[in-house]
Amino acid sequence: MIRLEPAGAEALLLVLADEPDAGLPQRIAALAETLRRELGHLLLDLVPGWTTLLLHYDLTRTDHLALAERIEPLLEAWLSVPAVSESGQVHEIPIWYCGEDLTWVAEACGLSIGELVDVHSSAEYRVGAIGFSPGFAYLSGLDPRLALPRRSSPRIRVPAGSLAIAERQTAIYPQASPGGWHLLGLCPWTLFDAHREPPCPFALGDRVRFFAIDEARYRAEGGGEA
Amino acid sequence: MSGLRVIKPGPLSLLQDAGRRGWQHLGVSPAGPMDPLAAAWANRLLGNTGGCAVLEISLGGVELEAEEALWVALTGADMPLSVDGEPRLNWSRFRLEPGQRLQIGYARSGQRSYLALVGGIRAEPVLGSVACQMREGLGGLDGEGVRLAKGDLLAGDRGDFPRGASVPWPWQPDYTSAQLLRVMVGGDAASFDEQQLRAFFENAWLLSPQSDRMGARLAGEALVAPQRQWSQGVVMGAVQVPPDGQPIILTADRQTMGGYPVLGWVHPLDVGRLAQCPANQVLRFTPMKLEDAQDELRAFYRFFGR
Numbered sequence: 001m002i003r004l005e006p007a008g009a010e011a012l013l014l015v016l017a018d019e020p021d022a023g024l025p026q027r028i029a030a031l032a033e034t035l036r037r038e039l040g041h042l043l044l045d046l047v048p049g050w051t052t053l054l055l056h057y058d059l060t061r062t063d064h065l066a067l068a069e070r071i072e073p074l075l076e077a078w079l080s081v082p083a084v085s086e087s088g089q090v091h092e093i094p095i096w097y098c099g100e101d102l103t104w105v106a107e108a109c110g111l112s113i114g115e116l117v118d119v120h121s122s123a124e125y126r127v128g129a130i131g132f133s134p135g136f137a138y139l140s141g142l143d144p145r146l147a148l149p150r151r152s153s154p155r156i157r158v159p160a161g162s163l164a165i166a167e168r169q170t171a172i173y174p175q176a177s178p179g180g181w182h183l184l185g186l187c188p189w190t191l192f193d194a195h196r197e198p199p200c201p202f203a204l205g206d207r208v209r210f211f212a213i214d215e216a217r218y219r220a221e222g223g224g225e226a
Numbered sequence: 227m228s229g230l231r232v233i234k235p236g237p238l239s240l241l242q243d244a245g246r247r248g249w250q251h252l253g254v255s256p257a258g259p260m261d262p263l264a265a266a267w268a269n270r271l272l273g274n275t276g277g278c279a280v281l282e283i284s285l286g287g288v289e290l291e292a293e294e295a296l297w298v299a300l301t302g303a304d305m306p307l308s309v310d311g312e313p314r315l316n317w318s319r320f321r322l323e324p325g326q327r328l329q330i331g332y333a334r335s336g337q338r339s340y341l342a343l344v345g346g347i348r349a350e351p352v353l354g355s356v357a358c359q360m361r362e363g364l365g366g367l368d369g370e371g372v373r374l375a376k377g378d379l380l381a382g383d384r385g386d387f388p389r390g391a392s393v394p395w396p397w398q399p400d401y402t403s404a405q406l407l408r409v410m411v412g413g414d415a416a417s418f419d420e421q422q423l424r425a426f427f428e429n430a431w432l433l434s435p436q437s438d439r440m441g442a443r444l445a446g447e448a449l450v451a452p453q454r455q456w457s458q459g460v461v462m463g464a465v466q467v468p469p470d471g472q473p474i475i476l477t478a479d480r481q482t483m484g485g486y487p488v489l490g491w492v493h494p495l496d497v498g499r500l501a502q503c504p505a506n507q508v509l510r511f512t513p514m515k516l517e518d519a520q521d522e523l524r525a526f527y528r529f530f531g532r
Binding site for chain 1: 250255353362363364453455456458482483494523527
């Protein structure tokens, strides 16, 4: 069931499951830790995805075939370890629900704006992956009533702190960046700081809850551009 | 230590090294030069290893004044070069005397040139690299991802060479020729309709003016892309096809993960040639074997050092 596929000339993609499940992110993080320890000198970067682990390797020291051979026994050991249901750290995050797409999303989902905010802020989410931009945590657990495909063409610029949804995921854009998700609101906090240790508060498997705040509280908490 | 004072910074001049490695699990983009080959040649001309920090000059319009005597090397886009009005050759190293001004005009062909100093341009690394990532606010001279500004100082070693030198002309790329970029087919290619894959390789594409350091956006007859739901790690040169059917090729400032289906990967050194193309340039693609791409890249790393 596990597949190892080249991803370009200098990376190997481990496809670990067909669908994500609640325990998978922490298990992928554990596998990444093992591979970093065992094969660290061959690897430049390890990027956990929802169901995958991408290994950027040093082509002057190895290639996808040699690496796959080294990884297979480690994967077997990993598969034999039973899944643990650890709790993960809990983050409670303030959101000013004021996003550009709020009205459109509510209509598309057949909800009022109030109902949309209630549905989004009453769920508990799990960090399933971190990527796309520094500190961008993909959160699983979005209510199926809010599931919408990504925009057909991404926006050139989404403001920093934007809370957004797409498919069955929700996330906050920590920096201004291009983005293809639907914007629901703004978070006043800085979610990535290269000079902080660790730079990002989230780890795979952490739990996240949102609570609604108004514009005054958003400004008071340090929120910027809106 | 010697230095160059910035008189005119140009529209987009950025410090770049081999890139920010080891932080992609937190979503930090590797950044690095858009044209790794031209950047590596600039370092090579001064005896630097391939990943030393250089200045990536987009479009041109830069003027620098030497504070002390020092050697510099320039490669990449064909920008008219002169020292106090005297012409100098591109793809070459030469010496500047104290007070001399190096003028870098606007590109006649190509988009990006690379300026190297001996030992690499000095700056404090952020997360292990000085590569300037403006979107993320990381790297550059001040560490906060800011482009070059008037009054900045580019500091490096003085250097000592018996004479100037140029990259042998057969190795100097011609950025005016039509661009055929090589693509390793893979990723989600099997989920694409065969006819759609064929269309990608048979059709001509235009480089959209909306392209930037993150990705080259193509414009052409829309492809029909399969759906993919779960975001995963992506690499330099990945050819993503969003639902609007206009492919995006990921370049130096790419994100670490993406959810759009990928039909393959442009050869990393061909991504450099793509980075030298002006907006609305016609691009075509041809399939390439993974093993051939690896052989060529290994030779590149062996020659220039990592």
